[in-house]
Amino acid sequence: MKSFMILIAAALGFVLQSANAQGYAGDRATVEPTYLIDKPTAGMLQRGSYGVGANFYQNGGMLATIAVGIFDPFMFGISYGGTDIIGQNTIRMNPLPGVQAKLRLFDESTLIPAIAFGFDSQGKEPYLDADSLKRYTIKAPGLFVVASKNYRILGNLSLHGGLNYSTERQDGDSDVNMFLGLEKSLGSSLSLLVEFDFATNDDHGNALGKANGYLNIGLRWSWGKGFVVGFDLKNVTKNRENVVVGNRTLQLDYVGTF
Numbered sequence: 001m002k003s004f005m006i007l008i009a010a011a012l013g014f015v016l017q018s019a020n021a022q023g024y025a026g027d028r029a030t031v032e033p034t035y036l037i038d039k040p041t042a043g044m045l046q047r048g049s050y051g052v053g054a055n056f057y058q059n060g061g062m063l064a065t066i067a068v069g070i071f072d073p074f075m076f077g078i079s080y081g082g083t084d085i086i087g088q089n090t091i092r093m094n095p096l097p098g099v100q101a102k103l104r105l106f107d108e109s110t111l112i113p114a115i116a117f118g119f120d121s122q123g124k125e126p127y128l129d130a131d132s133l134k135r136y137t138i139k140a141p142g143l144f145v146v147a148s149k150n151y152r153i154l155g156n157l158s159l160h161g162g163l164n165y166s167t168e169r170q171d172g173d174s175d176v177n178m179f180l181g182l183e184k185s186l187g188s189s190l191s192l193l194v195e196f197d198f199a200t201n202d203d204h205g206n207a208l209g210k211a212n213g214y215l216n217i218g219l220r221w222s223w224g225k226g227f228v229v230g231f232d233l234k235n236v237t238k239n240r241e242n243v244v245v246g247n248r249t250l251q252l253d254y255v256g257t258f
Contacts, residue, residue: 023222024255026189027155031255034067034075034102036181036195037216037232038124038138041160042116042148044104045069049257051077056250057125060087065100065122073104079122095129098122098140113149113159120144121167125247132206135168138214138234139202142166155185165201172205193218193232199239212239218251228253 024031024043032043034051045051046069053065062085067077077100082093102118123136146162160181166174181195195216202209218232230251235243 023189023226023228024253025185025191025220025222025228026187027185028188029156029185029191029222033158033183033220036160036183036193037218037234038214039160039162039164039179039181039195039197040102040116040118040120040141040144040146041158041181042104042108042114042146044073044102044116045075045255047072049255051253051255053251053253055081055124056086056252058247058249059083059126060085060089061126062086063094063122063124065098067100074102076101083126092127094127096121108149113147115145115147117145118143123168125249132171133208134170137208138197139166139168142168155187156183156191157185158183169201171202171207173201173203173207175201177201189222191220193220193230202239208241209239210241212237214239220251226254226256228255 023029024033033041034043034045035041045067049069051067055063061083063079063081065077065079067075069075079098080094082091084091098121100120102116104114104116106115108114120141123138123140125137127136141164144162144164146160148158148160151157162179164177177200178198184192186192197214199209199213203211215236216232216234217236218230220228220230223229232249232251234247234249236246
């Protein structure tokens with residue numbers, strides 16, 4: 001826990017010292033979003049830039065992420081978090097930090113989308129440690145390939161689609177998965193996100209899903225220089241037992257340059 005707090009303090013230090021911050025939401029976005037809600041895009045952090053993020057979810061959970069653009073076509077990140085960080089219950093940290101790496105294979109052109117290949121071991125929401133599961137509520141993407149294409153239609157419109165093979169297979173479901181998504185700007189600083197995870201790797205065995213897939217909807221607002229505030233309504237399709245309404249999460253991001 002002490003190391004986790006040191007990591008957060010260091011990230012905040014970078015944020016406060018940066019003078020070249022950039023946002024990724026709205027028509028005036030100057031940075032490519034590297035993720036939609038739970039799924040990756042082909043967007044990249046450019047060399048010399050970094051992103052710091054915090055996701056707040058159910059059961060007092062928080063996940064912190066730091067990512068850096070190593071080269072223009074390659075970025076790397078780490079993440080760590082846990083549940084009951086906020087509240088009076090005993091804090092339960094995730095078993096291991098998450099690791100993310102992404103390489104852009106092709107840049108976008110007029111005819112073809114940007115295509116990226118990567119790996120992400122970080123799942124989302126609470127970690128489930130039952131013997132038959134040993135996974136996150138939303139499985140880590142694992143190995144993935146994703147394509148992204150941008151259009152100028154009443155502002156910015158970005159379409160995304162990809163395949164992933166999760167490293168979390170303790171529940172007995174090891175199928176390849178597919179996901180789709182879009183981002184649409186709503187004015188100069190606001191964007192709407194829509195993401196559909198087919199969850200074909202979470203619908204049999206001891207998996208949590210009911211074969212409905214996960215539909216997630218979110219908003220991103222570029223606020224101030226480099227800060228982005230997001231609100232997500234996840235699992236609108238109620239793809240789990242005993243789900244009454246979608247899960248609500250809060251996302252805070254900051255993007256800057258060294």
